[in-house]
Amino acid sequence: MSYTFTLDGKVVPFVDGQTIIQAASAAGIFIPHLCYHPEFKPHGSCKLCTVKVNGRHTASCTMRAAPGMVVESETEEINAERRALTQMLFVEGNHFCPSCEKSGNCQLQATAYHLGMMSAHYDHFFPNRAVDASHPEALLDFNRCILCSLCVRASRDVDGKNVFGLSGRGIKTHLIVNAKSGRLADTDFTLADKAAQVCPVGVILKKRQGFAVPIGERKYDKAPISETAETTEGR
Amino acid sequence: MGLNEMHAEAVAGVVDRVINRYRRDPTCMLQILREVQEACDWVPPEAIDRMQAMLGVPRTKIEGVAGFYSFIYTEPRGKYRVLFSDNITDRMQGNRALMERLCSNLWVERGKVSEDGLVSVGKTACTGLCDQGPGMLVNNYAIAGLNLERIDEIAELIRNKVPLADWPPAYFRIEDNIRRADILLNADFTPGEALLAARARAPSDGLNASNMRSWREGLPSGIGGPGATLDEIKRSGLRGRGGAGFTTGLKWEACRNAQLKAGHQRIVVCNADEGEPGTFKDRVLLSKCPDLVFEGMTVAAYAIGATRGFVYLRGEYRYLLDHLNAVLAHRRRQNLLGKDICGLPGADFDIEIHVGAGAYVCGEESALIESLEGKRGTPRNRPPFPVTNGYLDQPTIVNNVETFAAAALIALRGGEWYAGIGTKQSAGTKILSVSGDCERPGIYEYPFGVSIRQVLADCGATDTQAVQVSGPSGICVAENEFDRIIGFEDIPTAGAFTIFNKSRDMFEVARNYVHFFQHESCGFCTPCRVGTSLLKNLMDKLHYGSGSPYDFAEIEKLNQLLQSMSHCGLGHTACNPVLDTIAKFRPAYDKRMMQQDFTPAFDLDRELSSARQMTGRDDAGAHLETEHGGQS
Numbered sequence: 041m042s043y044t045f046t047l048d049g050k051v052v053p054f055v056d057g058q059t060i061i062q063a064a065s066a067a068g069i070f071i072p073h074l075c076y077h078p079e080f081k082p083h084g085s086c087k088l089c090t091v092k093v094n095g096r097h098t099a100s101c102t103m104r105a106a107p108g109m110v111v112e113s114e115t116e117e118i119n120a121e122r123r124a125l126t127q128m129l130f131v132e133g134n135h136f137c138p139s140c141e142k143s144g145n146c147q148l149q150a151t152a153y154h155l156g157m158m159s160a161h162y163d164h165f166f167p168n169r170a171v172d173a174s175h176p177e178a179l180l181d182f183n184r185c186i187l188c189s190l191c192v193r194a195s196r197d198v199d200g201k202n203v204f205g206l207s208g209r210g211i212k213t214h215l216i217v218n219a220k221s222g223r224l225a226d227t228d229f230t231l232a233d234k235a236a237q238v239c240p241v242g243v244i245l246k247k248r249q250g251f252a253v254p255i256g257e258r259k260y261d262k263a264p265i266s267e268t269a270e271t272t273e274g275r
Numbered sequence: 276m277g278l279n280e281m282h283a284e285a286v287a288g289v290v291d292r293v294i295n296r297y298r299r300d301p302t303c304m305l306q307i308l309r310e311v312q313e314a315c316d317w318v319p320p321e322a323i324d325r326m327q328a329m330l331g332v333p334r335t336k337i338e339g340v341a342g343f344y345s346f347i348y349t350e351p352r353g354k355y356r357v358l359f360s361d362n363i364t365d366r367m368q369g370n371r372a373l374m375e376r377l378c379s380n381l382w383v384e385r386g387k388v389s390e391d392g393l394v395s396v397g398k399t400a401c402t403g404l405c406d407q408g409p410g411m412l413v414n415n416y417a418i419a420g421l422n423l424e425r426i427d428e429i430a431e432l433i434r435n436k437v438p439l440a441d442w443p444p445a446y447f448r449i450e451d452n453i454r455r456a457d458i459l460l461n462a463d464f465t466p467g468e469a470l471l472a473a474r475a476r477a478p479s480d481g482l483n484a485s486n487m488r489s490w491r492e493g494l495p496s497g498i499g500g501p502g503a504t505l506d507e508i509k510r511s512g513l514r515g516r517g518g519a520g521f522t523t524g525l526k527w528e529a530c531r532n533a534q535l536k537a538g539h540q541r542i543v544v545c546n547a548d549e550g551e552p553g554t555f556k557d558r559v560l561l562s563k564c565p566d567l568v569f570e571g572m573t574v575a576a577y578a579i580g581a582t583r584g585f586v587y588l589r590g591e592y593r594y595l596l597d598h599l600n601a602v603l604a605h606r607r608r609q610n611l612l613g614k615d616i617c618g619l620p621g622a623d624f625d626i627e628i629h630v631g632a633g634a635y636v637c638g639e640e641s642a643l644i645e646s647l648e649g650k651r652g653t654p655r656n657r658p659p660f661p662v663t664n665g666y667l668d669q670p671t672i673v674n675n676v677e678t679f680a681a682a683a684l685i686a687l688r689g690g691e692w693y694a695g696i697g698t699k700q701s702a703g704t705k706i707l708s709v710s711g712d713c714e715r716p717g718i719y720e721y722p723f724g725v726s727i728r729q730v731l732a733d734c735g736a737t738d739t740q741a742v743q744v745s746g747p748s749g750i751c752v753a754e755n756e757f758d759r760i761i762g763f764e765d766i767p768t769a770g771a772f773t774i775f776n777k778s779r780d781m782f783e784v785a786r787n788y789v790h791f792f793q794h795e796s797c798g799f800c801t802p803c804r805v806g807t808s809l810l811k812n813l814m815d816k817l818h819y820g821s822g823s824p825y826d827f828a829e830i831e832k833l834n835q836l837l838q839s840m841s842h843c844g845l846g847h848t849a850c851n852p853v854l855d856t857i858a859k860f861r862p863a864y865d866k867r868m869m870q871q872d873f874t875p876a877f878d879l880d881r882e883l884s885s886a887r888q889m890t891g892r893d894d895a896g897a898h899l900e901t902e903h904g905g906q907s
């Protein structure tokens with residue numbers, strides 16, 4: 041069956057079982073998101089995709105669309121809240137974009153631009169997180185991890201490996217790898233893994249690839265995140 | 276054979292024994308970790324190796340679970356692991372001085388392990404001993420009523436390596452302190468009575484279901500779930516006692532009506548996580564009338580057709596476990612649990628107890644279910660709700676301890692009787708956990724509708740400035756509101772009633788609560804994970820004297836964000852204590868507004884404190900002159 045709801049006044053069709061974000065992206069409408077990826081089971085943790093459904097805040101990546109819903113997304117209020125969440129993610133980790141290999145391809149950075157984030161606003165936490173360079177082909181720079189769990193889901197659900205997992209609690213939540221030593225080199229991770237390709241930020245990086253594409257010519261340098269391919273991937 | 280291998284072998288032996296007792300079931304992961312730790316004093320890497328092999332689950336999963344719970348250690352924490360309860364009431368009772376005394380007696384730094392690896396001393400959230408504090412946990416066993424003398428004795432016992440089992444039993448005595456009893460705490464109740472009454476109420480032989488569907492569904496696989504019992508619960512107007520106040524009859528009905536998939540069964544869960552600071556009434560219900568609680572769970576099973584039950588007991592109440600298991604065993608012998616309960620063919624139901632491990636968020640019902648499944652206690656995305664998709668995706672009700680106790684009495688005496696007690700909108704009684712500045716802290720059971728003023732008079736509180744009702748996530752009531760009443764129509768509560776007299780600094784109360792939320796955030800969602808830390812930093816900034824009106828506006832903004840964007844109730848309520856105290860005790864904050872304009876939180880002199888500590892210097896020369904030198 042096919043039904044409709046409205047998103048910022050536009051009529052959006054959907055089929056049974058679709059979430060709001062899936063229906064929106066199928067209709068070519070961008071809703072900011074970081075932990076959502078069309079190929080994986082939604083997680084609902086970053087809260088960037090929050091919209092108002094009939095006046096109540098809810099994550100659009102986990103909420104199923106229902107006929108007649110009135111959804112608001114591009115409002116000043118919601119975008120201000122999303123901007124604050126991005127700022128939180130920036131101060132929680134250590135993001136020095138100018139020296140980051142992911143700059144220009146990074147969804148966090150692109151989303152911050154999209155939301156008009158001009159500063160980090162909050163005091164930086166400057167956490168102390170060691171880099172794991174043990175693996176011959178890949179580098180893990182935990183300083184940039186936003187705990188979206190995409191690598192966890194990709195490794196578990198696609199690669200069938202469980203290379204990544206989350207441990208700790210609260211502000212001490214952190215990414216771990218599947219080895220007694222805690223080193224990526226001692227896992228069965230390879231660059232061919234799906235998990236090697238999903239990190240939205242600059243944590244899981246291919247070694248010896250530094251600045252192969254110059255800054256200025258990268259994905260989000262060419263077009264803002266709201267106009268890039270992912271928007272309509274859910275089709 | 277080297278020492279390490281011997282060690283590894285011994286560890287593997289322990290792990291094998293524990294895992295086999297849990298039927299090699301990965302859903303019992305948290306219980307396995309907890310018991311391995313009880314035997315090994317921590318969870319060493321070799322234990323995780325063995326679990327990985329025996330349970331067939333990835334290491335990331337085991338370490339992920341172990342890392343979530345405060346009471347599971349993947350690093351050695353000593354043979355004696357001392358945790359001081361650090362609720363605001365413990366602080367008012369002087370826990371800080373006691374902790375320092377113990378640390379200096381044992382030559383150990385707070386939060387660290389002693390050099391000989393014997394002991395660690397740290398702090399933990401409210402242990403539910405507020406009426407007899409300050410309290411502590413030693414290897415997860417509770418000790419109440421601490422004073423300097425006892426601290427010195429404890430240091431001596433630890434230094435002499437006396438096993439915990441040989442410590443004076445008086446240390447471990449926890450009082451019920453029941454000051455006012457009503458229908459629940461006075462119930463003169465014979466185990467089985469409520470079940471027989473429920474059975475007698477059913478139309479003919481007790482197996483006649485009130486609707487055909489549950490007759491069909493219920494008979495072969497479980498208790499038929501006669502509608503008559505459910506009708507009594509609905510008639511009583513009973514609402515949940517865990518805080519949210521959901522109508523119990525509706526929850527049970529939704530679960531009873533949920534479609535059962537092949538191989539699935541309905542589940543009854545008793546929420547005994549009682550983590551809200553200042554709440555300890557479930558502890559007393561479980562120690563004084565466990566039969567009433569278990570019977571309430573069995574009544575629920577009867578009403579909804581459930582065959583499996585769990586009690587999720589908070590780790591701090593570990594000391595109750597053996598007694599509760601003995602009561603369950605006794606009930607099995609009396610045929611009040613097990614197969615064909617009370618001689619009713621097909622009436623099968625049993626209860627097992629899972630023990631938590633120091634995570635407040637596991638009181639949230641969907642996080643609790645995750646934890647019961649042996650996972651990290653992260654709240655689920657909802658819908659779907661537990662009544663349709665709960666424990667291992669099966670229809671599940673989660674209710675508070677007190678809710679089940681009340682349900683047992685309703686099954687026995689009828690819904691009408693119960694509805695006649697309390698107020699129109701709030702039927703029955705409510706048990707309050709009274710602590711703080713009063714002469715008679717303890718447990719008070721009142722019919723709903725009692726005023727704050729009445730409770731204060733009964734417990735001998737004088738010169739009262741404020742009462743925190745229902746803990747940090749509840750509301751802070753000021754003097755001009757003392758005629759308000761306890762009830763869903765005015766002040767709903769999960770039971771905490773923490774009293775502050777006029778000498779108390781309400782800013783420090785709020786700051787303590789903010790630290791609590793920051794420590795207990797599960798870390799799943801961005802707003803709560805980062806927002807509670809930002810809030811903590813702001814409150815600390817005010818505490819250190821760098822606050823300005825700018826910071827008030829920041830707190831307001833954070834509150835908005837946490838309310839609208841957070842994933843669960845913890846984040847939604849994390850700002851409550853600050854907003855309430857700003858609104859009602861403004862002078863406590865104004866005192867801190869040392870600055871007119873924005874001032875950075877960073878204070879160079881304070882940052883140098885670690886250097887001072889390392890060099891053992893604290894003289895004037897080791898300090899910078901600062902304009903607003905708040906001392907730390």
Ligand SMILES: Cc1cc2nc3c(=O)[nH]c(=O)nc-3n(C[C@H](O)[C@H](O)[C@H](O)COP(=O)(O)O)c2cc1C
Binds near residue numbers: 517520640843845
């Ligand atoms: C962060 C958080 C902690 C909670 N802790 C508890 C608890 O310790 N005990 C409890 O009964 N309910 C607790 N609750 C409420 C439960 O989610 C749930 O509503 C309750 O157990 C339902 O039982 P009731 O209907 O009998 O009240 C908590 C909720 C949240 C959001």
Ligand code: SF4
Binds near residue numbers: 187244
């Ligand atoms: S490493 Fe990347 S993909 Fe994995 S949780 Fe962190 S940010 Fe997400």
Ligand code: SF4
Binds near residue numbers: 636799804844
């Ligand atoms: S609000 Fe806090 S406790 Fe709740 S899911 Fe989010 S991070 Fe976890």
Ligand code: FES
Binds near residue numbers: 088090102
């Ligand atoms: S994209 Fe929906 S919560 Fe992260």
Ligand code: FES
Binds near residue numbers: 140143146147
């Ligand atoms: S640019 Fe540095 S993490 Fe994205």
